[in-house]
Amino acid sequence: MLWRSWVAWQGVRMTAQAALRAALREVVGPAARGEGFSGSAPTWRMTNALGDWAVVSVQTSRYSTASSLHCVLNTAVAPAPWLAWQQQSLGSLPQAVPESLGLYRRRLHPTGTPAARDGWWEITGDDDARTAATDMVTQLATDGWPILRQLLHREAMLDQIRCGDLGFLQADHSPAYFARAEALLLAELGPSLQLDQALTTATQNTAPTHQNQDRAFADWVRARTTR
Structure with missing residues (x-):
């Protein structure tokens, strides 16, 4: 002032x-x-x-x-x-x-x-x-x-992801992005069927040029469940 x-x-x-x-x-x-x-x-x-x-x-x-x-x-x-x-x-x-x-x-x-x-x-x-x-x-x-x-x-962030609304991004346009986000948070809770499902959605139907990146992401996420 x-x-x-x-x-x-x-x-x-x-x-x-x-x-x-x-x-x-x-x-x-x-x-x-x-x-x-x-x-x-x-x-x-x-x-x-x-x-x-x-x-x-x-x-x-x-x-x-x-x-x-x-x-x-x-x-x-x-x-x-x-x-x-x-x-x-x-x-x-x-x-x-x-x-x-x-x-x-x-x-x-x-x-x-x-x-x-x-x-x-x-x-x-x-x-x-x-x-x-x-x-x-x-x-x-x-x-x-x-x-x-x-x-x-x-839990609130997981609910927000599952509702398909991350502000700028919506799940309708970026389903793999939302699946990755969910997998990252679920990994902190340990191995689960929900985590496997999220990783499957995150890595399926991707271009061949992205498959190595997807595999690296899935391996990295799964490794975090054993920390």
Whole structure:
């Protein structure tokens, strides 16, 4: 607040980026900490005893200028088994889990955004930034914090996978992806018929060029049941 007052006293117009940073720090940050998330703008995280992560992050458009920017809220949950497989596939992971590595990923839009439209907040100055940050807190209170906390419970995440809804991805378009996700979580519970069924769905009817990858995935998952 002191820096914002100094800027106003000097008569200097804040850039859109500076206005957003201040609003996130003063409005969204306290709300995130109140919900048990830690971090600082533009990203806040929560973890559980199993090493699963929930992430909230504000993304700004690459086409932003000093006088105008657009931003949107991205939320994610990344279970530890999913992150372990990502590390196996990618070789390494960032020290802090980014939203992009979530298994469940969902975008939150400004109030009033029509369904199926990718609406973003527009920031041109301090007033816009504070209005947007306040609306972000409203969206998070309804469709952010409660869902993220719920999905940090493994059974709830399994139910979400079996319902065919992982936010950006739907099971109708990616059945093998959902089967892999289910297999990763089931493996933590040990060998089971459900796990065998999930692995069969995850690896059947794939292109010949993917068969080696599918076999490696199935072997890796089964190995985790004996840990």
